[in-house]
Amino acid sequence: KVADARSQNNTSSERHNTAFSLNMDANIVVMGMESVGKSALTVRLLTRRFIGEYGDIESIYSHSFIVDGRAVTLNIWDSHYFQVRWADGFVLVYSICDRASFNTVSRLIQTIKSTKDCLSADKVPIVIVGNKRDLHHRRTVTSEEGRLLALNTDCQFYEVSAAENYHSVLMVFHGLVDRLKDAKLTTKKPLRLKGIVKSMSAVFARRRTESF
């Protein structure tokens, strides 16, 4: 899934990026098994909307906001693929209705920690997200299991519903920013991915076209 909120308003976004460059600029990867809601979470953060179906395009978004008075720019890659070296922080998503997706998150944590510099492995900013909380009647992974995994791996944990709630999704990314603060990310890294970046509006345009 490819999209980039920056290209919706390049001029203002570039101005923002420059203004924010002395604050925090971090690369974030949203990873997890198929259909757990990675795009739903990302689009919810960016647009406050849940659009239901998200297609199958690789996605990179750039999003700026203020956390505790600090300007933060997150380059967010919603990805099927393993983007460990590019990333400063990780949002690992599973569905509370899908145990295999929970096991995948557990394995991803081990792989990320072993791939990142071993000196800082314990401090890699990782947030675990149990999504689809609204489907609690179909739950197969308990909240306690999520919390325990986070405790054992020194990660943060949230249960959310991208379908129902913007605020809890916002908390996920704020939680990650808290973790990133320790990493002192003040230097802006170039994305070098312009070739695959498209406008966020393309996601909605495609949906409109499909509905005719």
Ligand SMILES: Nc1nc2c(ncn2[C@@H]2O[C@H](COP(=O)(O)OP(=O)(O)OP(=O)(O)O)[C@@H](O)[C@H]2O)c(=O)[nH]1
């Ligand atoms: N009920 C419910 N459905 C959700 C939620 N989040 C996502 N979905 C649905 O789950 C399906 C998959 O969502 P996506 O956001 O495309 O999942 P993804 O992880 O990006 O999927 P891939 O791109 O295939 O890896 C869609 O039908 C969404 O509408 C949620 O919080 N609750």
